[in-house]
Amino acid sequence: MSSADQGLETTFKATAKRSIADRLANELRFVPVAVGLLALFIFFATQSEVFLTSRNLNNLMIQSTVTGIIALGLVFVLLTGEIDLSVAGTSGVASVFMAKLVVDFGAPVGVAVFAGVMCGVLIGAASGRWITLIGVPSFVVTLGVGLVLNGVQLMILPRTGRYNLLNTGVDEIASTTISGTGAWIIFAVAVGAVSWVRWSSYHARKSQRLPASFGQMVLLPVAIIGGSLLVLVLVLSSLKGLPMPIILFLGLLGGCAYLTGETRFGLYLYAIGNSAEAARRAGINVNRIKIAAFAIAGGLAAFAGILAASRILGVSVSSGGGIGGGALLLESIAAAVIGGVSLFGGRGRIVGVLFGAMIIATVSNGLNLMGVANEARLIVTGLLLVLAVSIDRGIEKIAGPS
Amino acid sequence: MALDRVVAEPILELEGISKSYGGVKALTDVSLTLRPGEVVALVGDNGAGKSTLVKTMAGVVKPDKGRYTFEGKNVSINGPSDASDLGIQTVYQDLSLCNNLDAVQNLFLGREQTLPWWRGGRIQRAECEVRARQVLRKLRLDSIALDRNVGAMSGGQRQNIAIARSILWEPKVVLLDEPTAALSHSAAEQVGVLIRELAAHGLAVLVISHDIHHFVIDVTDRIEVLRLGQNAASFSSKDVTGERVVNAMVGGEEGINSAG
Numbered sequence: 001m002s003s004a005d006q007g008l009e010t011t012f013k014a015t016a017k018r019s020i021a022d023r024l025a026n027e028l029r030f031v032p033v034a035v036g037l038l039a040l041f042i043f044f045a046t047q048s049e050v051f052l053t054s055r056n057l058n059n060l061m062i063q064s065t066v067t068g069i070i071a072l073g074l075v076f077v078l079l080t081g082e083i084d085l086s087v088a089g090t091s092g093v094a095s096v097f098m099a100k101l102v103v104d105f106g107a108p109v110g111v112a113v114f115a116g117v118m119c120g121v122l123i124g125a126a127s128g129r130w131i132t133l134i135g136v137p138s139f140v141v142t143l144g145v146g147l148v149l150n151g152v153q154l155m156i157l158p159r160t161g162r163y164n165l166l167n168t169g170v171d172e173i174a175s176t177t178i179s180g181t182g183a184w185i186i187f188a189v190a191v192g193a194v195s196w197v198r199w200s201s202y203h204a205r206k207s208q209r210l211p212a213s214f215g216q217m218v219l220l221p222v223a224i225i226g227g228s229l230l231v232l233v234l235v236l237s238s239l240k241g242l243p244m245p246i247i248l249f250l251g252l253l254g255g256c257a258y259l260t261g262e263t264r265f266g267l268y269l270y271a272i273g274n275s276a277e278a279a280r281r282a283g284i285n286v287n288r289i290k291i292a293a294f295a296i297a298g299g300l301a302a303f304a305g306i307l308a309a310s311r312i313l314g315v316s317v318s319s320g321g322g323i324g325g326g327a328l329l330l331e332s333i334a335a336a337v338i339g340g341v342s343l344f345g346g347r348g349r350i351v352g353v354l355f356g357a358m359i360i361a362t363v364s365n366g367l368n369l370m371g372v373a374n375e376a377r378l379i380v381t382g383l384l385l386v387l388a389v390s391i392d393r394g395i396e397k398i399a400g401p402s
Numbered sequence: 403m404a405l406d407r408v409v410a411e412p413i414l415e416l417e418g419i420s421k422s423y424g425g426v427k428a429l430t431d432v433s434l435t436l437r438p439g440e441v442v443a444l445v446g447d448n449g450a451g452k453s454t455l456v457k458t459m460a461g462v463v464k465p466d467k468g469r470y471t472f473e474g475k476n477v478s479i480n481g482p483s484d485a486s487d488l489g490i491q492t493v494y495q496d497l498s499l500c501n502n503l504d505a506v507q508n509l510f511l512g513r514e515q516t517l518p519w520w521r522g523g524r525i526q527r528a529e530c531e532v533r534a535r536q537v538l539r540k541l542r543l544d545s546i547a548l549d550r551n552v553g554a555m556s557g558g559q560r561q562n563i564a565i566a567r568s569i570l571w572e573p574k575v576v577l578l579d580e581p582t583a584a585l586s587h588s589a590a591e592q593v594g595v596l597i598r599e600l601a602a603h604g605l606a607v608l609v610i611s612h613d614i615h616h617f618v619i620d621v622t623d624r625i626e627v628l629r630l631g632q633n634a635a636s637f638s639s640k641d642v643t644g645e646r647v648v649n650a651m652v653g654g655e656e657g658i659n660s661a662g
Contacts, residue, residue, distance in 0.1 A: 022554065204528035262524045264514050271500045271511055278498040282512030346502040 021398040029340040032391050033355040040359060044366035051369055054238045060365045065249040066308045068357030071335035072256050073300030075353060076293040078336055079269040081345025082138035084297045086127060088329035089149030091305025092320015094120045096153050098306050099163035099315045102170055109169040117302045124298020128291035150323050162316040165309060174310040179241025186247060187233050191226045198222055245307055257350040269293060273345025331360050338388040359384060410438045413606050414575050419468030421454055428454040429631045436575060436606040441597055443618040444610045446628035447651050452610045456577050460492040461485035491568035492577040497560055501553025506534045508552050509567045537570055541599050558589030562596055575606045582617050594621040615644040629653050
């Protein structure tokens with residue numbers, strides 16, 4: 001028989017035959033959310049003439065950056081099957097700490113921002129250490145830590161309850177825009193980075209004589225990402241240029257996607273989220289990976305808090321969502337979950353956060369333009385969260401157990 | 403028997419192994435020998451000490467007394483990593499697979515090849531996949547889809563991936579804890595074929611199993627029976643019936659132990 005002389009190319013042919021449901025449950029998990037976002041865009045475009053203007057889209061995207069950056073960090077923790085309810089509190093404390101350094105101690109902006117981010121990293125690492133050392137559920141520990149941080153925030157604020165950051169240099173972080181040649185250089189760097197990552201994967205497979213499709217592995221992802229960025233740059237360039245918050249959010253998004261999708265650390269997050277015991281037996285230092293995840297969540301939350309402070313030109317008692325984290329905490333978790341990240345660990349992709357954060361910002365922005373009151377916004381966001389998780393669950397059922 | 407004279411030198415020998423937990427004697431003076439190319443079944447009733455004996459070999463349990471010889475040398479095993487350094491791999495009953503990762507990721511979990519961090523630290527997926535293909539092909543497991551999550555695979559395929567993972571780094575001894583429990587008859591047969599394949603490649607294989615009549619008699623070369631923590635009997639699988647093995651397990655004529 002001919003089975004003996006089949007080559008590597010012809011055996012393992014089951015590789016190519018994967019159902020659409022299976023792929024939707026894995027690498028195409030973001031597609032339903034992206035479709036949902038598109039539907040929202042179409043709906044609001046029919047309801048308000050202002051919605052699709054460059055200026056509004058610019059505002060909408062800037063609105064999504066703070067929630068989005070906190071959600072990026074949360075994904076690391078969620079993937080391991082833990083949760084961090086102190087991220088909003090961390091963002092508040094770190095931003096007040098940064099403001100205090102600048103206003104009271106005259107620290108240079110760069111030093112203060114770095115110190116603020118490190119403060120978040122330390123808070124996250126400490127929570128992670130405590131959770132892994134004692135074995136207390138993370139939602140309890142981080143709930144407590146969040147309240148502690150709210151208290152600390154009130155303590156380090158001055159008696160006026162507010163630090164004004166206008167004309168301190170901190171305000172320039174969010175107000176900076178990059179236009180013209182600078183914008184196109186950033187565009188070229190982003191597309192170049194994506195192309196290089198995709199192409200080198202493709203090239204490695206080709207040189208090992210493994211099946212590899214140039215179209216699916218390189219052309220399609222580069223075209224989609226490059227095309228989206230092109231539209232983005234064109235739209236934003238018609239105003240003042242690329243706002244720094246959007247550049248920072250997308251840059252961090254790319255970095256986090258690389259870390260979770262391409263590196264050993266990222267793979268271990270997924271492994272631990274599915275079975276910490278299996279990961280441990282495979283020789284993975286589960287505690288160390290979890291602590292690192294909490295540290296990243298803390299650092300990104302702190303950075304998001306600083307960005308928020310820079311946008312609203314100051315910090316106050318309500319920085320970091322106020323007591324308990326408020327809407328900021330809930331919307332950050334919702335952004336990750338709407339984006340397809342499971343609260344039970346081991347499932348979801350970083351890119352989902354982009355869509356999750358955009359959906360939340362779009363609902364808020366669109367309903368605002370329609371003149372709908374704030375309470376309706378909360379109701380719609382809540383229902384979308386339930387709907388998104390339900391769709392996710394349905395796809396999982398069709399795709400089979402995992 | 404004729405078979406015994408042609409087989410290889412022992413690779414792993416346990417002599418006089420005893421272990422008690424508090425006042426309970428789990429193992430008393432147990433001996434066991436594994437040889438390259440041979441599949442040995444370890445059978446016994448619940449509580450006979452099978453798992454404790456396997457855990458002793460795997461370095462998870464430290465015996466109170468007894469001699470552990472590997473490749474003719476007396477060794478001291480102080481943990482699972484000592485055992486795996488010698489070339490002893492264990493596949494536990496729960497398989498320790500991550501359902502949300504694909505076959506290649508599971509095979510290499512914890513041992514991925516990566517680029518150095520200054521070159522981006524990426525996992526070298528293509529290299530891992532080539533290696534995975536070679537190993538799976540050697541074991542005639544070509545039908546496994548490498549990029550599918552193992553959670554979506556059948557019990558037999560999952561078991562086979564767990565076994566393939568244990569031999570990825572070329573061990574000399576493989577210990578399998580109940581590889582056919584919870585598998586259908588045909589899936590168990592596939593796993594049996596794979597186990598014979600391991601022995602054909604010169605590995606010493608030890609299998610704990612309760613499936614005496616089909617799996618143990620058909621797949622293994624030798625059957626070691628434990629009862630109440632002691633060696634009760636040893637059979638060549640060729641010339642024994644399931645009844646005799648079961649009798650040795652329960653300690654006498656049919657019916658006596660099942661009544662009390």
